[in-house]
Amino acid sequence: MPATIHNNVVSGPEEVLIPGHLSYGQFIYEKFKQAENKIALISAETGESVTYKYLLQCSVNLAEALRSLGLKKGDVVALSSENRFEFIVASHAVIFCGATLSTLNVTYTPGELTHILQIIKPKFIFSSPIIAQNLYDCSKDLAFVKNIILFGEYDVVPSIFYNELVKKHVDIDDFMLADVNGAEDAVAVMCSSGTTGLPKAVMLTHVNFLTLSAHMKYYLAASQGNKKQAVKTALSLIPWFHAYGFITTMAVMCMHIEVVFLIRFDEQQFLETIQKYKVNMTTIVPPLAVFLAKNPLVTKYDLSSLTEIWCGAAPLSSDIQKMVCQRIGIDFIKQGYGLTEVTMACCVDLTSGEKIGSCGTPAPGMKIKVIDIETGKLLPAKEKGELWIKSPLRMKGYMGDKAASDALIDSEGYVRTGDIGYYDEDGFFYVVDRLKELIKYKGFQVAPAELEALLLQHPGVAECGVVGKPDEAAGELPTAFVVRLPGSDVTETDIVQYVAGKVSPAKHLRGGVIFVNDIPKNASGKILRRELKTLLPNNTARSKL
Structure with missing residues (x-):
């Protein structure tokens, strides 16, 4: 991506602004409707697959059922589950109703769950069986929680069954989505750890999600420009309750790419899935890159279908990047940098390895400056300081914590990331440490x-x-x-x-x-x-x- 540097501020390409009245739910609805009977999701564990049309049908069925239970615009619905088909349907149904979706980590302890539930105050909670007891114990005395909606077929806790709610058929063409103010209404509340360690509830708007989807399409098109093989199949392993996994998977599906998903990381299953489904693209985190670089099992599988590996969530060393590329034959691992507070991706490296170790240049519409942590001075290229980011992808704020929101954003609208890094003379960024000590x-x-x-x-x-x-x-x-x-x-x-x-x-x-x-x-x-x-x-x- 081209970057410009002016007065020690690095800017990405010009943003194509998303009109503020648009709805992310309407975007999903139209994209899924266009794809019709194309395969959308495949479970690597079972081999079961579903089409975009099937997912859309289940989503509108569930949306109408939720409305009949009293869900309305402005309500919050929590969802805590491992990756599974119902996760996508439940997410879309909530968004179609104009409500706000909040995804919760399945490994949260009772203390962490109680903390976040008191902040988001969900009317309903979707749960898989693996966390249902924990969720029930933490929510049974909360008056604002009306029902737990349970995935699966077993009566683990007092609840409503998801399978019962999706049974009643609703005509897709007659279904009416809720009207929203895309620039102001929160489509999702994603959890992010703060300096206290307890989760903060990051409110992201419809326009945030729409803009990120446009960016993802731009990144993939730019990366694939010089390659003969288009991305047809992607592997999704990052948990969907995590902002990184959820936002990227939603964006990829809206490009009508077939997504194979894993419930958990298993060395053999991960490699077998890439080989069996001829996966072209996957998103990973650095520990997975280390596995690909060093584990002897990797050489026993044909991973030649992979043309796109995108890595995020933490810095990836240049040595590991090189080892993975040499071992599996991919040209380069695309490293990105972002945070939930600015809807994930702030920088993406779309080169072919010329700037190895860099997380790339600013995304469209992004402005990034580097501030000396002692003096507050704006720093030039090659000098390390705290990264501050200004972006149309900036969060609406922390739910229930205006003071923390105000403290994070300066008078010019820049978000203080707490990360230490620098940029080079071409506007490529390198993240080297974390000021906030997480x-x-x-x-x-x-x-x-x-x-x-x-x-x-x-x-x-x-x-x-x-x-x-x-x-x-x-x-x-x-x-x-x-x-x-x-x-x-x-x-x-x-x-x-x-x-x-x-x-x-x-x-x-x-x-x-x-x-x-x-x-x-x-x-x-x-x-x-x-x-x-x-x-x-x-x-x-x-x-x-």
């Missing part, structure tokens, strides 16, 4: 402050500090430095198990516990995490993917 474990954000607060509740812990330990496969592993309380004989195992019992899997202390005599702090009492990192063992950890 640990990235396999693409998930882990807040040290949350784990520290939890550790301090342990009777054997006097002081503590948490940092990320570099790990080749996972990115970073949460690691705790602990000062024992006098007289305490608490062990590493005690603390690791204690934390594991209270937080979701991404936050487990996989980097272990290091006992120290004191925790370094500055004059105001803030933990000096950079000093703690110097105490980490020199050898880089290697975890199992």
Whole structure:
């Protein structure tokens, strides 16, 4: 993508602005209707497939059923599930009704669920059986939750069955979508970790989603311009409850690309799926790139159909990029950079490897500046500072937290990312560190402050500090430095198990516990995490993917 640099601000191509009155639901409806009987989704686990027409029919059926249950514009509906056919139908039905969809991580603990439910206040909750009990326990006393709608056929908790709601046939041509104000109405609330570690509810509008869909089409067209093989089949592995997985999958489907999806990562199934379905495109995170680069199983499969691999959620090293390309024969892995607060993609590298290690140039309509974290000065090329982004994809705000929304955005409309990076003389960006100190474990954000607060509740812990330990496969592993309380004989195992019992899997202390005599702090009492990192063992950890 062409970039321009003026007064130390890097700008992407001109944006084709989306009219503010348009509806993302109407966009989906029309795109799915156009595709008719083309295959839309295939389950890699079962081999079952469904067409775009089938998904649209189920979506309008469910939308009418939800309306009959009282769903209206402005209501919020939560959805927590692994990747499955019903996930797409439920999402579309909610959007067709003009309501707001909120996708929730299936690994949330009761504390995390209770926190986010109190913020979003959903009228209905769609759930798969794997998280139904947890959701029921957390919502049964919340007056605003009217029903849990359960996927599957087993009566796990008191609920309404999804299968019953989609039975009544509705004529697609007669179906009327809710009117929305695309620029103002939230189509989705995606969860993003804040500095406290508890999820923040990021409100994204219809225009945000429409603009991102236009960008995705632009990226793919630009990337495929010099290639003979068009993308016909994509593999979706990133969980759809995650903004990265959900937004990219929706955009790809609206391009009428056949999507094969996986419920979870299994080494053999992942490779077999690419080979069996001749997958052309997939989105990954760095740990998957490490797997493709180093696992001996990879060479036993034919992955030559792959022409597009897009990597996001965390920085990908140039060495791993090169290893993957050499091993499977792809020309280049496209690395991107983004955050939920600006509807994901801010930069995408659409070169053929000339800027390896870069996450690319700003997306259409994006302006990015680099600010010195000490002086606030606007920095020129090659100087590191905090990235600030101005974009038509900026969120509407954090639901229920106006103060946090206001603190994130400056007077010119730039979003403070908390990420440290720089740009080169051509406007290509490189992300090198995180100012906000969040640990990235396999693409998930882990807040040290949350784990520290939890550790301090342990009777054997006097002081503590948490940092990320570099790990080749996972990115970073949460690691705790602990000062024992006098007289305490608490062990590493005690603390690791204690934390594991209270937080979701991404936050487990996989980097272990290091006992120290004191925790370094500055004059105001803030933990000096950079000093703690110097105490980490020199050898880089290697975890199992």
